[in-house]
Amino acid sequence: MEEQELTQEIKPPANTKGAARWLKDNLFNTWYNTLLTCLALVLLFFAFKGFLTWAFTEAEWDVIPANFRLFMVGSYPQEQIWRVWNAIYILSVLMGLSAGLWGGLVRRFAVVLSGVWSISALLPVELSTRGWCLGANAMIAVSFFLGRGRTGLRPWILGGWILSFPVIMVVLRGFGENGVLTSNWGGLLLTLILAVIGIVVSFPLGVFLALCRQSNLPAIRWVSTTYIETVRGVPLITILFMGNTLIPIFMPGFDINQVLRMMIGITFFSGAYMAENVRGGLQGIPRGQHEAAQAVGLNYVQTTLFIVLPQALRSVIPAIVGQFIALFKDTSLVSIIGLIDLLGVAKSVIANPDWLGLQAEVYLFAAAIYFAFCYAMSYASQDIETDLGVGKH
Amino acid sequence: MAAQENALNDPIIMCKDVHKWFDDFHVLKGITTSFQTGERAVICGPSGSGKSTFIRTLNRLEEHQRGTIIIDGVELTDDLRNINLIRQEVGMVFQQFNLFPHLTNLENITLGPIRVRKLTKSEAEEVALSLLERVDIADQAYKYPAEISGGQQQRVAIARALAMEPKIMLFDEPTSALDPEMISEVLDVMRELAHSGMTMLVVTHEMGFAREVADRVLFFDEGLIVEEAPPADFFDNPQHERTKLFISQTLQH
Numbered sequence: 226m227e228e229q230e231l232t233q234e235i236k237p238p239a240n241t242k243g244a245a246r247w248l249k250d251n252l253f254n255t256w257y258n259t260l261l262t263c264l265a266l267v268l269l270f271f272a273f274k275g276f277l278t279w280a281f282t283e284a285e286w287d288v289i290p291a292n293f294r295l296f297m298v299g300s301y302p303q304e305q306i307w308r309v310w311n312a313i314y315i316l317s318v319l320m321g322l323s324a325g326l327w328g329g330l331v332r333r334f335a336v337v338l339s340g341v342w343s344i345s346a347l348l349p350v351e352l353s354t355r356g357w358c359l360g361a362n363a364m365i366a367v368s369f370f371l372g373r374g375r376t377g378l379r380p381w382i383l384g385g386w387i388l389s390f391p392v393i394m395v396v397l398r399g400f401g402e403n404g405v406l407t408s409n410w411g412g413l414l415l416t417l418i419l420a421v422i423g424i425v426v427s428f429p430l431g432v433f434l435a436l437c438r439q440s441n442l443p444a445i446r447w448v449s450t451t452y453i454e455t456v457r458g459v460p461l462i463t464i465l466f467m468g469n470t471l472i473p474i475f476m477p478g479f480d481i482n483q484v485l486r487m488m489i490g491i492t493f494f495s496g497a498y499m500a501e502n503v504r505g506g507l508q509g510i511p512r513g514q515h516e517a518a519q520a521v522g523l524n525y526v527q528t529t530l531f532i533v534l535p536q537a538l539r540s541v542i543p544a545i546v547g548q549f550i551a552l553f554k555d556t557s558l559v560s561i562i563g564l565i566d567l568l569g570v571a572k573s574v575i576a577n578p579d580w581l582g583l584q585a586e587v588y589l590f591a592a593a594i595y596f597a598f599c600y601a602m603s604y605a606s607q608d609i610e611t612d613l614g615v616g617k618h
Numbered sequence: 619m620a621a622q623e624n625a626l627n628d629p630i631i632m633c634k635d636v637h638k639w640f641d642d643f644h645v646l647k648g649i650t651t652s653f654q655t656g657e658r659a660v661i662c663g664p665s666g667s668g669k670s671t672f673i674r675t676l677n678r679l680e681e682h683q684r685g686t687i688i689i690d691g692v693e694l695t696d697d698l699r700n701i702n703l704i705r706q707e708v709g710m711v712f713q714q715f716n717l718f719p720h721l722t723n724l725e726n727i728t729l730g731p732i733r734v735r736k737l738t739k740s741e742a743e744e745v746a747l748s749l750l751e752r753v754d755i756a757d758q759a760y761k762y763p764a765e766i767s768g769g770q771q772q773r774v775a776i777a778r779a780l781a782m783e784p785k786i787m788l789f790d791e792p793t794s795a796l797d798p799e800m801i802s803e804v805l806d807v808m809r810e811l812a813h814s815g816m817t818m819l820v821v822t823h824e825m826g827f828a829r830e831v832a833d834r835v836l837f838f839d840e841g842l843i844v845e846e847a848p849p850a851d852f853f854d855n856p857q858h859e860r861t862k863l864f865i866s867q868t869l870q871h
Contacts, residue, residue: 516710516712517710519678519679520705520708521705521779521782523733527733532718536718
């Protein structure tokens with residue numbers, strides 16, 4: 226009986242939790258904090274009142290739907306727009322299958338995506354667009370149910386994702402004169418292509434460079450270090466300009482179009498930063514981990530793949546995703562070279578005499594799109610960290 | 619003396635004039651000794667005497683710069699094939715456990731068998747579970763190392779080494795990082811292993827363990843083997859002044 230009393234659970238004292246308590250502790254705990262809180266509330270009220278009044282009464286949002294196609298795909302020809310939808314369908318199927326196979330984060334993204342298509346279909350758009358939207362939704366739904374529970378498909382779907390990048394490029398480009406020249410790619414489509422290719426290629430490039438920089442072989446270490454330091458010492462815009470003019474000079478006879486040149490520039494630039502992020506993680510791995518792996522008989526490649534990289538990358542997820550987000554936003558620099566990405570479209574719409582003086586509306590819309598994608602990445606990174614138990618084990 | 623007589627017959631580890639430098643610092647100054655199959659040797663000595671460095675040269679975690687080391691007929695050289703061959707025959711347990719924190723205890727054990735011995739996942743898991751049973755923590759298989767106690771982690775580390783079916787087990791101060799109440803659970807496992815006939819080299823300060831389990835005690839000081847003898851002789855009748863001093867200091871507490 227006595228022992229029971231010793232281990233008896235005692236409830237925490239009342240009034241230590243809850244919203245009211247939090248407000249009191251943090252916002253109204255002293256007379257001057259109370260004063261500051263009230264002042265801040267008044268300021269917030271006026272700021273939001275001003276913004277909301279503008280947004281609902283003065284702003285001319287017509288500019289967005291009127292130029293919506295431009296924002297999304299730039300000057301991609303109308304009669305070839307099915308190519309974009311086909312690319313979207315490929316992604317929808319993969320997304321649906323992955324959502325069914327893995328659930329969790331992918332499923333949440335699939336739900337959001339299908340929500341976007343549903344809302345788009347309800348908006349006053351052309352009948353054909355409505356059809357395409359509903360089709361994409363159906364693709365996600367059908368493949369979700371197809372994928373559910375079939376865990377054996379997982380490696381195939383991963384392969385499918387990797388394969389989807391070149392396939393989508395071909396679908397979007399088509400062949401020769403009948404296709405769509407990359408100079409006609411634009412808007413959000415171009416932004417996404419540059420960003421996704423940049424992320425997908427610069428990540429392994431960065432890991433590779435980081436491993437090289439840690440190598441025992443001086444030549445490899447030296448080359449990698451030189452590359453990283455050189456690229457990091459030059460502004461991205463300079464690299465993009467150089468890529469634009471130098472790549473054709475270095476590779477005469479090859480027809481490397483401007484979009485590809487920008488991809489190369491962005492990827493190489495981001496790879497150098499990625500390498501330093503990854504190196505930070507590599508340095509955090511205690512020597513004992515290498516020794517234990519060696520003692521078990523793992524070779525260098527196995528040690529790197531199964532012991533070092535999983536731990537190193539896990540610990541630098543925030544830095545890596547930060548680099549992804551930076552890269553996504555940096556793609557907007559290609560509009561200086563003359564490509565019409567999302568920001569390029571925004572600038573050209575503002576310059577159009579029909580829509581003079583609507584900078585605020587147009588830039589706000591562009592900013593919202595950038596934010597949506599960057600926030601999605603940030604959200605995903607937090608979710609992945611929780612999933613991997615970072616900081617717990 | 620029995621161990622030394624056997625040494626002429628069939629030594630599984632042969633070391634001849636092994637030298638090692640850390641930059642200019644001469645850590646091992648010519649170690650010549652050998653170990654029999656099934657022998658249980660305890661290596662002791664003051665810190666900095668080179669005892670850890672010595673056993674770490676045996677699976678090439680440290681490179682020796684002079685002399686020869688031959689393990690089960692294979693000489694340790696720069697040849698990666700030899701190194702890999704030897705590492706598969708030599709298991710090692712570290713002072714700081716060095717479990718892989720991102721893998722569960724079970725995965726810690728199955729990784730080597732799957733990747734190096736090329737067992738299937740289910741075969742490796744079967745082996746791992748029976749080893750966890752043997753070290754008495756089968757119930758912790760699906761937890762992560764950070765979720766179990768130090769003594770339990772060290773037992774997982776022992777199971778991880780055993781999963782490679784080594785012929786030799788090296789222990790580098792396996793209980794030095796443990797809280798006192800956890801030392802005995804690890805020593806129990808090592809005792810059981812010793813009775814099973816495993817060849818064991820143990821660097822430790824646990825003199826009770828040495829006296830009870832060892833066939834031979836080697837005393838290292840300043841990079842040399844100062845004295846080696848069966849535990850009864852070593853503890854009750856040490857020959858060298860430095861050994862006497864060390865024993866009196868260790869047994870005081």
